[in-house]
Amino acid sequence: MADQSRNPGNAVFGLSNSPSTAPAPAPTVYAPPPLAAPSRTPVILTILVVLLVVMAGVNFYLVWTLQKSVQQSTSQTSDQLNVLNHRMDASDDRYAQLRGQFQVTSERLGMTQQELGRARQLAANIEQQQKQAVTQLNQAIAQKASAEQVSQIQADANSKFGGINSDIAGINKKIGDTNDALTGAKGELSGAIAKTHDELVALAHRTDRDYFEFTLTRGSQQKVGNISVRLEKTNVKKNNFTADLFFDDKRTVRKDQAVDSPVLFYMQGASSACELVVNKLNKNTISGYLSTPKGFFPNTPNVLQARPGGGSS
16 A cells, blocks of 8 residues: 555655655745725715816806896886886976966965965864754754754754855855956966067066076077076977976976966975966977066076166066
8 A cells, every 4th residue: 555655756766755754835826916996085076076066157157147137126126216206206397386386376366374264163163063953953852852842952953054054155155256266367377478579578567577588499408597498399280399497406307388388387495486488389499488486586687678778667
């Protein structure tokens, strides 16, 4: 068995195995070191950069959208403010015109606050008497008064009602007189329009106001005292015109005003309304006059001072 376990190589070359010799080690095979796993840091950085770019784009879009919205809102607000300013100017002009008309009418009628107070007091007294009469009648019925007492109370009530009717008739008469006076005042105002230079001179002698004549060409502007007037357009077919008035540091548009119709407006410091009248109108020109309280423009020659040989009346 020992002979059979001998290595054939040892038998050929005369070598023998030593019983104490360990078996030969296996040959060493070189293996390269394992490759390290790729790092994930660059990938994360790339993702963060992409996210930052996307967020920057979104922020830029939001800022641009917000800025555009603010600009649109500002533009709309500005347009609304302009519309409100035009409406306020128109309301101021309408108020000035109505105030001037009321003031002129009140001066012609000679009405006072005391008379108005008396009328209000009379109406209050009438209302109080009516309430007292009705209360007395209801009390008599509630207490089951006799027929004679009821008849007496009714007679007293009828007497009081008769007096009230007389007072009402007097009030109605006063109202009628006031309407007649208003109608007369309106006629006087309508008749106080001068259509020629001679009529204007006569009007200046007859009233306690100053009158200033003017002639304007379309697009031109003329100054009278502290008022400037500029003609914008004329309409010969409809016999009206549009002009701009500049006074008290503001511009007032008088659109589609009729010829021989007074345009009333109120200036600061004036004791009564000012009046613009156009009595001649052509395709490109208008002529007329401006009426102001006496002495409101002391350094501006009026129609009496400007005419040859004229002088203040």
